Amino acid sequence: MNLYARHIPLLGKEGIKKLKNSSVLVAGIGGLGTVVADILVRTGIGELHIVDYGEVDLPDLNRQILYYKDDLGKKKVYAAKQKLKWIREDVVIKTYTDYIDENFKLPERVRVIVDCLDSFKAKFAVDKIAVKYNIPLVHAGLNGFFGQITTIVPGETPRLCEILYGMEKENKKIIPVLGSVSTLLGAIQALEVVKLLCGKGNTLKGKLLIVDLLDMSFETVELR
Amino acid sequence: MKIKVKFFTLLKLYLGIEEYEVELDNNSITVNQLLDILEEKIGKKFTFKLREGGKLKKGVIILVNGKNVFHINGINTIIKDGDVISMFPPGGGG
Numbered sequence: 001m002n003l004y005a006r007h008i009p010l011l012g013k014e015g016i017k018k019l020k021n022s023s024v025l026v027a028g029i030g031g032l033g034t035v036v037a038d039i040l041v042r043t044g045i046g047e048l049h050i051v052d053y054g055e056v057d058l059p060d061l062n063r064q065i066l067y068y069k070d071d072l073g074k075k076k077v078y079a080a081k082q083k084l085k086w087i088r089e090d091v092v093i094k095t096y097t098d099y100i101d102e103n104f105k106l107p108e109r110v111r112v113i114v115d116c117l118d119s120f121k122a123k124f125a126v127d128k129i130a131v132k133y134n135i136p137l138v139h140a141g142l143n144g145f146f147g148q149i150t151t152i153v154p155g156e157t158p159r160l161c162e163i164l165y166g167m168e169k170e171n172k173k174i175i176p177v178l179g180s181v182s183t184l185l186g187a188i189q190a191l192e193v194v195k196l197l198c199g200k201g202n203t204l205k206g207k208l209l210i211v212d213l214l215d216m217s218f219e220t221v222e223l224r
Numbered sequence: 225m226k227i228k229v230k231f232f233t234l235l236k237l238y239l240g241i242e243e244y245e246v247e248l249d250n251n252s253i254t255v256n257q258l259l260d261i262l263e264e265k266i267g268k269k270f271t272f273k274l275r276e277g278g279k280l281k282k283g284v285i286i287l288v289n290g291k292n293v294f295h296i297n298g299i300n301t302i303i304k305d306g307d308v309i310s311m312f313p314p315g316g317g318g
Contacts (some may be wrong), residue, residue, distance in 0.1 A: 030318050031317070031318060115318075117318045118316070118318035119316060123316070140318070141314055142317045142318070143316065143317055144234070146233035146234065146315055147315045148312075158291075158292075162295055164292075164314050165294040165295065166280075166282030166283070167316065168282075169282060175317035177317055208290075210232045210233065212232065212236070215236070215242075221287060223287075223290045224290040
């Protein structure tokens with residue numbers, strides 16, 4: 001049996017091939033990033049670049065699906081790489097233990113950046129990287145039961161720093177989060193990446209999806 | 225004029241209101257005037273979360289027809305008949 005047997009009716013053999021030949025940067029490998037990376041590897045992505053300076057901490061285990069008790073204290077990117085390789089040995093995983101900023105040198109093959117970062121400062125840095133290299137950025141951010149997602153395409157959509165202008169000031173408070181919230185948002189981000197790479201369906205390009213899981217509502221705002 | 229205001233996430237939770245329609249005799253109002261009207265109509269103090277010293281505070285996004293008012297004319301942005309205003313504090317977590 002083929003690992004992608006259930007994907008072929010949806011994405012076609014051409015879509016599977018496109019994913020296999022694609023490279024994606026996952027910026028931040030926490031609540032959102034572990035879900036994005038897990039799904040992209042299971043969907044057949046060829047190459048993943050993972051950036052995160054952090055180590056696995058006990059409160060991470062409430063939602064960060066690639067980590068287990070044995071990973072406590074380990075660099076997240078290495079613990080994540082190990083689990084992703086357990087899923088598919090052939091996937092190429094490149095890891096970076098840097099704090100990502102606007103000077104990050106984007107690997108040449110990367111076609112999409114996924115914003116799974118946990119501060120507006122870092123989120124705005126990847127927004128700058130996306131503009132500099134002229135590639136799409138799939139953004140998500142969350143707080144408690146709530147979150148928002150959009151896909152930024154430089155030159156076609158407003159930039160993240162324009163949509164969320166004024167949020168660059170760091171909030172030192174610990175952001176409360178449930179696994180269901182980060183997992184759902186991460187799953188939508190991963191689907192955005194797959195759709196962008198395969199040219200399938202409509203994405204959140206130029207639209208902001210606001211998710212309220214306390215009220216179980218999903219509302220899309222058209223952006224200008 | 226008739227305008228629609230939508231509150232999202234923590235702001236919706238705080239106010240207990242999802243959507244509010246404002247009907248006025250004016251042809252246009254500013255964001256600042258809208259905030260005064262909303263506070264009076266809703267009957268709950270919340271504009272302190274959105275403005276300070278005559279300016280908009282950073283922390284809650286206000287979109288007029290999908291555009292951040294900081295890129296229009298800030299607190300003096302003109303709102304007209306049929307406009308949709310969305311207000312939400314975005315999530316910064318990952």
